[in-house]
Amino acid sequence: MQYHHSCKNPLYPTSLCSFVAMHTMVEVLMVGCTQAEGERLAHEVQQRVWDMERRFNRFDITSPLSVVNTKAAAEAVSVDDELYMALEVCEVFRRGTKGYFSVAPTSVVGLAPYLLNASQHTVQLCSGDVQIDMGGFAKGFAAEQIKTLLIEAGIGRGVVNFGNSSIAAIGCHPYGEWWGVGVENPLCKGIQACEVRLCNSAMSLSGRTPNGEYHIINPHTGVKVAQDELILVEGRSALVAEVLSTALYAAPKLERGAILSQFAGYEATEIYCTADGVKSRKIE
């Protein structure tokens, strides 16, 4: 982990930690704590994210998720509270997004990938080819948890950045009423395509990877969506923003408004970038 503390401005000392987790770079900026306190929190944050990464890692054969993926097609498997809760939330999101958010987008096209039994705390996969991948959920979930952890520790201003695509703000910039986050035009390095003002809120972006690849799958067809626009979602929770941006990107344009209307307090924008400029449209 890299940790950097600055008290060049004694009114607002800053602490920044960065580490790699969940295949991305995690950065946490905390304003107003001492060097030691910041460092302690940074380690706690990293530990929490790594724990979560391990639990949700389908490639780690010892993870609870792997147990589900290998055994739960044949019989219902009982799981711990956290995984149960996560799967429950994912199912709510799947239904709330008309099926365009799915943790098993390639397996049972358009259907529920698993069944939960609340009294037994068990999960059963609906078919042998279902493989649950929490990738589209874990980052938003982790960002949300870190935010809570920091607020509980008394941090009133800060930013949690998961790989530049999922960003949650605590409070606002000490010298403004928000944190001003510029969305970079993917075709022009360093050039801003639009601005997002975060204050006790979060944002998420979905689109092609920085390498230009299409990677989001439409769960209704099982194939990758080939669209060049970015989808930006802003709202209170980093988790909801993350789920929504993925679902809206996967959904056909005409269905986007209806999906978004299920989530009160969230705004979404389609952003088209070219090397010469940017066009954007609010989803309504």
Place this chain on the structure above:
Amino acid sequence: MNRKEFLSDCGKMGLAGVTLSLFPWLESCSPKAKLAVQGEKVRIGIIGTGSRGLFHIKHLVQMPQAEVVALCDNYRPHLDNAAQYYPEAKLYDDYRRLLENRDVQGVIIATPLYLHAPMTLAAMEAGKEVFCEKSMAYTLDEALEVYNRRKALGRVLFIGQQRLFDPKYVKAMQMIHEGVIGEVVGVRNYWYRNNNWRREVPSPELERHINWRLYSEYSRGLMTELACHQLQNGSWAMGQLPEKVMGAGSLIHWNKEDKRDVYDTVSAIFTYPNGVNMTFESIISNKHFGMGEQILGTKGTIDLVTAMHYTDEPAPKGSGMHQFIEQIERGVMSNSVFAGTSWAAESSALAPGKPIMQDVKVVSGESSVGAEADGSKELLEAFLHAVITGKQPEKVLEESYYATQFALLADKAMHENAILTLDEKYKVPYEPLK
């Protein structure tokens, strides 16, 4: 000040902004050096006016210092093509007759590989200065003979390794020598195409004459035709020569179509005395990755083909969060532009890189004739310059010599299924291009 001193003084001027003094063989490319030979003309003969020969001619017609007075090719249609550019030139079908022409000062040889050494030797014996296409020779022994004979005769000899004159390579190597990417820990070269490497043949008896590349009687295939260009990257970057070579080659795809006997798939590993490996890989039945040459260092990577520099530092200063910190330190607020679809993890090729210079011309490696802006023109100009001054530039022939020797050695390793070292007898004095 005599001409030689004057020319060696010219090293501080710019070849597209590059510090020439660091690379003495580029001296002749400086504007001052060009000025010094202004008005002088070199009488040139060209042996082999096929596709590469014509490519050179298209550059030569733009160079006032070159006067092409003789052309030779034993395939009449190719000779006629070339003669259109130089109607006054004397035409030959036997290169030995061209070499007897006293008017010719320098020759450019662009014939199939197996002819390079005999033609170069004969030309030097006949008193000509020589530019011969790569690779330098068809066998290790012939390459050594050419090297030694040149030295004994004191002739100018250039080999067609144009990367040594390509501004983006020169700049990249300068950065590597300055430690920008840290210690060099790996060198990767590859060259992929998806075509049968054949040329059309007007009648069957011309098959071997035209498609000489495909037959081991005339060519060593991908190693001498492609690899030798890239094999100098390791020595140029690290200033040392490989210690051992291993490789594997096979004919996996195009043999279904014809009777060729050179590999269409090769992989070779060259290990340097410091343990660093350089790889070369070529497949001509898949072209997705194209041509690539990368120098890998402990702090970053330089991609020679695209002239990009990638750093391995995960969170470069100036990232979005650092911008927020700087604002808070200064008591101001503004936007920080960093949001995007995702931070590109681990693979530094995905991390955003920086161009090492402006106006870079990227060459795809798809053409088997040559590409514009790949250093070929500068190389030719440097040769003409050397013919005028009679001065062989330092170090550069050795680089070409070893590129050929290691291409041939790797080919041998593949055929013998062995790990090979270059025999002592083939070692000539080597000074790093640093």
